[in-house]
Structures are given as C-alpha cells and as structure tokens.
Amino acid sequence: MCGRYTLRNPTGHPWIDPEIAGGVPPRYNIAPGQQVLTLGRDREGERVTRLALWGFHPHWLPVGRRAPINARIEGAAERPMFRRACAAGRCLVPADGWYEWQTADTGPKRPWLFHRPDDALFFFAGLAARDANDRPTLAILTRDADTRCAPIHQRMPVVVPSDEVAAAWLEAATPADAIDAVAGADAGALAIDPVSRRVNRPENDDPACVRVQTEAGDNGD
Secondary structure, X not given: OOOOEEEXXXXXXXXXXXXXXXOOOOEEEEOOOOEEXXXXXOOOOOEEEEEEEEOOOOOOXXXXXXXXXXXXXXXXXXXXXXXXXXXXXXXXXXXXXXXXXXXXXOOOOEEEEEEOOOOOOEEEEEEEEEOOOXXXXXXXXXXXXXXXXXXXXXXXXXXXXOHHHHHHHHHXXXXXXXXXXXXXXXXXXXXXXXXXXXXXXXXXXXXXXXXXXXXXXOOOO
C-alpha cells in the first residue's frame, strides 16, 4: 500500500505549474486527509496542476463513509467505486519517495523509505474525483510489490517511470489501455533506507523523517 510519501521538491518537473507548486512547501511525511499536489487533465484534455485531498470521495459517496486512500490496480476499471474515475479521472501524483512498514519478529514495525538514488521526482498513478462540495479528491493506485520491495511489504504504489508512460496513463483512450501502460512498468532504480519511527506521527514533517536511521539510534520523537 502507500500510506505516506514525500515531495521535497514540488517544482521538480516541467509539467507541474510553478505558480501552484511554488506555494507548496517541501514535504517529508505526507499523510492521508491532507491536501496534495496532483496533475490531471481539464475538459479540453490539457494537463493541469491541482491541489486535491488525499482520500477518494466521489460526490455520491455518503458523508461519513471512509474515503479510500489507495485503489488496487487489479480490477480498478471494473469496481463501482473507481470505474468512472478510471475512465475519466486518471491523474498523476508527484512524489520523490514513499514509506512502507516492515513487520518485525519482535517489537513495532520498522519504517523504510523508498526513493530514487538521486532523489529525483517521479509520479504515482492516481484516480481523482470531485466530492459533493466540488473539491478534488484522489486515491493512489497500488500493485503487488516487486522483488525489491516485497521483503518490506507485499504491496507498493504504482510508480510511473517516465514521461512517456505518464502521458499514456493520462491520455489512453480506454481504461484497459491506461492500466496496461502502467501495470507492467518497472519502477526504475530504487534506494531503500531504514528511517526513524518519527514518521509514524503525521505531525512530524521535517528532514529528520528521511534521514537514514540505524536500529540502535532509532526513536519516535
């Protein structure tokens, strides 16, 4: 799954509107329910940068119903919750890292940061819908973990590895074509680092969250 991620350089891609991204501070521990940067398409099919709430809440979802933060790519095009968004609400979520928690033999789960070795920005595949108040909301697509990520967690976000694949996800004529474009894409080179359990708390959102942390020196402050 993807329950936390980072975006330390919001203006780090030419497709992102610098006027909108310029108002977004560096983020080290983005959590569900928060406003996040996203790229979608407007009614004319042009790419547009928006801010959206992380938590998928289409206008028809009853108030008080839990808004899913992730959507499994397997079956997303058929599930009633995501079917319309998969056809007309595909989006990209800029990120430069994400966290997963590994179950330990004893004690609490251990957080790990997945990122590019050069910390370059990439995209997650996402699905967007507007809620009853016309606010953009989104979910991040997930898939089975690849061989690098599986020892930490059995699921991982759908990472869009290139602009070519990103364009295919946004612009494909059918949901099936869009899913085919990203489902088999390799996430690219990844660094996987142990980090402090301070990322467990959403209020901790600073460079210390991404600092490589040995078990002996770990703390959750």
